[in-house]
Amino acid sequence: MELKELYQEIILDHGKNPRNKGKCEGYTNDAKAHNPLCGDKVHIYLKLNKDKEIEDLSFEGEGCAISLASASILTEIIKGKDLSFLKKINDDFLNMIKNKTKITINSLSDDQITTITSLSGVQEFPMRVKCATMAWHTCLSAVNKK
């Protein structure tokens, strides 16, 4: 278990300065979740347009660096994308965390792949997996709610 793998600079940066924090205006979908074992919370807001594109999104949350960074990275990656992209990247992400697979979606830039992949260190820290995945699960629930 390499601590450095878990607390990479990208993660610390997103943890300290999470992007898209707050409640975005005119959101159409939202969902919240929390981890009863540790008290971490996340609330995802999505503004979907008629074409099922994520026009805007944001999150509110309390939690560790991993969970904040994960939510922040999620919102950065999927902003402006459509729902089919969201589902694919979500699958890809959860697969990466669970089965150590690589991100396969072609439409991402190298930078974006590096960013997402920074969360893969969590594989070696099973008790922290939920921190990394909660926002992603919650985002899907937000979409499915409507």
Next chain:
Amino acid sequence: MELKELYQEIILDHGKNPRNKGKCEGYTNDAKAHNPLCGDKVHIYLKLNKDKEIEDLSFEGEGCAISLASASILTEIIKGKDLSFLKKINDDFLNMIKNKTKITINSLSDDQITTITSLSGVQEFPMRVKCATMAWHTCLSAVNKK
């Protein structure tokens, strides 16, 4: 642990042919007990006269050789005796079973002492102590009920 000590001839005899079995006529006091772990039962009937003497007594019961013999021996020994004798012999008996002491009451014949003492083998069989003592405890409750 010597099996022969437990199943002495006197005990087997009392177990097979318990004395004073049944419900004695005109009983003034009675009490019953049972051992929920094994299902053994005993019901003691006493006919006390004005002078607090045990004019007659009997018992009904279901149980192992030890418990039947113990009840049978009890009724034989205390028949015709008064309550103060009953209390003394009861103490003596329980003490014998618990602390391996001897029967101290002088008013008993050698035969009677041999008979009571035949139950002392139960000391070495802790799970059987209750079989030997239940009738004695119950007899006291019968007396105390009135």
Next chain:
Amino acid sequence: MDIKNIKKEFPIFKQKINGKPLVYLDSANSSQKPKIVIDKISNFYETEFSNVGRSVHTLAVKATNRFEATRDKVQKYLNAKHREEIIFTKGATEAINLVATSYGKKYIDKGDEILITELEHHSNYVPWNFLRTEKGAIIKFAQVNESGDVEIEEIKKLITSKTKIIAITHISNVTGAVLPIAKIVDLAKEKNIPVLIDGTQGAPHSEINMQEIGCDFYAISCHKMYGPNGLGILYMKKKWVDDLPPYQGGGGMINEVKKDDITFADAHTKFEAGTMQTAEVVAFAESLNFIEKLGIKNIASHENKVLQYGLEKLKKNNTVNIIGDPKVRGSVLCFTLKDIHPHDIATILDDDGVAIRAGHHCCQILHDKLGIPATARASIGVYNDKEDIDKLSDAIKKCQKVFQN
């Protein structure tokens, strides 16, 4: 590992009892533990112990993983559809109390009927009795027949529109009757009545497959399955896991706790309050490994051979009265001897190292029906063999000698 030499795997058989080798015929009460299970407990405490599910440090992670791996293993062993259907309890007794309380709270009211059988262990009667005294529910007893079986027709007869649950034993711990549980479940399904199976005597001796049985609840005592004491399992169909209210309250089973309101966790977690039996759960995986290595079918057929040999042998002694003659008999052989009380039998047998149980075996209703307060019970485990039966038979003869004096 070979069933023929299996006694070697159980350290207890190194003991002498009153100078004689131990003949352990009390497995229906609790089974002995193989070395790998015992070693797993100590090994776990020595090298990996920590509380599970709560901390994030290395020991806690290891312990949690092992703990949850046992849940996965149990799920597979029982062929349950979801891991959430596996709830760890203190024993079969707690498992049944859990169902009686949680299901009872939500679904059982005054005048509702709970259908059990005359074969039931107190553990599958007393918990339902609370619903009778507190809520005015009615308990109906399906009758046991001459041979010690409960016929499916008898169950059918007693089902009414008020029947809210059927709670029956898989195998009687007295008559040894194996009940036709899958058929009873089918019958109940037609009427939409959930079924609880007390699998305490079933799980250690037969293949159990939740998809084939189809029951809603199945209760297991791990300590009768070569596992540690103080542990049981409740299989609960997912629909009930999602639907029923929690049982005990405490740490770990909550979602959110506020001063004016509490919401509860999902899945099995809702039913597992407080610190669990970590070491016991971890070690139980080894009990299942042990069973799987031998094969539960091989265990069952070995036990059955010993049992049949025992039946034959004891029948030859005509002062022995064998209790029940069920169509299919589990690993239990209850008997009485003419003019000798079962307690005396047990004590005298023990003198020869033969450990059996005497009493009503927590089945007073059945013993009332049989018209005898107590029976002697020899029950078979994987480690028993024909030699054990011979010793039992000899010790019974000695018993008769002692009493002929």
Next chain:
Amino acid sequence: MDIKNIKKEFPIFKQKINGKPLVYLDSANSSQKPKIVIDKISNFYETEFSNVGRSVHTLAVKATNRFEATRDKVQKYLNAKHREEIIFTKGATEAINLVATSYGKKYIDKGDEILITELEHHSNYVPWNFLRTEKGAIIKFAQVNESGDVEIEEIKKLITSKTKIIAITHISNVTGAVLPIAKIVDLAKEKNIPVLIDGTQGAPHSEINMQEIGCDFYAISCHKMYGPNGLGILYMKKKWVDDLPPYQGGGGMINEVKKDDITFADAHTKFEAGTMQTAEVVAFAESLNFIEKLGIKNIASHENKVLQYGLEKLKKNNTVNIIGDPKVRGSVLCFTLKDIHPHDIATILDDDGVAIRAGHHCCQILHDKLGIPATARASIGVYNDKEDIDKLSDAIKKCQKVFQN
């Protein structure tokens, strides 16, 4: 045996965690087990195991005697008046659920008040909540003050003629506050209100004497007292043992079972349904031996030295915020670090072999009050020393370094 070398008695400390020696600071969660306790479990399974209280054969007698000898030992240790006052449970959680259920059934109705504190662990709130949702009882919370204490005046203020029970923790598992329980009991006695003490954090770290405390119920987790998992103790004053209805139903707790009626056993037996945790109970006697050999006062004073050293040391680091400043502090030290979440702290500390717990520690009400969702907790056991604190302090610094990047 000497406290200075006591780590040697605990096999777990032979482990390396991420290549470093284990610094175990999670004893409030569960304590590690000394070798004699672990060995007793395996030894018991290997040489004496049998189910207790049911059979009359030699193994059953030995097991029963050992089991009941532990009850006697616990009685003496707690200075309880009667052995019947000692009830074995699955844990403190079950102990409190037992009281809430049995006492609640008989004595708590709509509008009745249950008085607890804001410090309570979920185990001493959720069980009472069931009486709120099911019966319409009211739960009142005595407030915790700035320093993390609950003052006796605060309790006094909340007592009314409707108060039916007071249920409070002995020592908070977050602020470490030692509550004035004997005084609270005195106060309650004047008003004839029974008191339950959640002694989970009290029993492992202080002398506990039921005659001095005078409470009606005292709940203990054996696994936090160097004892096996899956075992707890409920001390219940005799008057309640005789008076309260049973909790779970099953084998062993009955008197007579008929089809239309069931009567229950006397004494502790009424509350001990089903097969108990034999090996765990037997081994717990060794935990008490271990504690007695060292002397609970010596343990407490040793732990206090380590704790005070820790407080001093951490206070020197001015990004460390220590939770609570109670008048008397038990073996618990909760803290937060500026801008670093407790979960991250726990993970980074673990990299240095330092095991602490992060989260709300099953005290959401208290964390809500503190206005923080989680804290990091270092808790002290007999095996901790100043060196452990130094390592904790160093690891905290490393934590800050990781986050300064």
